[in-house]
Amino acid sequence: GAGVSQTPSNKVTEKGKYVELRCDPISGHTALYWYRQSLGQGPEFLIYFQGTGAADDSGLPNDRFFAVRPEGSVSTLKIQRTERGDSAVYLCASSSITGPEQYFGPGTRLTVT
């Protein structure tokens, strides 16, 4: 596939549970980003990876949120002890070293009941 892919497309979980969201960036893209989008709002930045390291995690709302990218390609966003306020669409984007444009995946809709 040529684009960014995210799995699952939908996730429903109970309050207090742990969830993992996966992102597969465009092949060859070294930069990977996670954003969160609430209904009727624009995406909000969470974390940015350059290669394997988190270069900017200033958008993570608290220590329940964590993300990894161990081999510099696929990334996983992990949320512990989920709360109803975590319900949103989680978007992943990637960009290449040749341009600043970020290309987004379809998102994972997370619902915490």
Added chain:
Amino acid sequence: EDQVTQSPEALRLQEGESSSLNCSYTVSGLRGLFWYRQDPGKGPEFLFTLYSAGEEKEKERLKATLTKKESFLHITAPKPEDSATYLCAVQGGAQKLVFGQGTRLTINP
């Protein structure tokens, strides 16, 4: 702190009725201003990047322009398939994008 404000929040047009969407921004050291299109249930789709005041980019019925304080997305003779939410974002000193809340555009046939 970088900020982006889009107006109007929603806009309804008749097919063929041209109009403009506004994006006002404040940023420390603009590296790029980006326009995206987002359809319901989908991720944002990249449209344009603008780098400096006076720059213009066009794609089909869309034209994006940039000044030092705002950007406009002009839509000429729109069709129903142009209906979507249009998002504006800026990139300043950091790599992250700061988005506005979007303009929800509806084109009636």
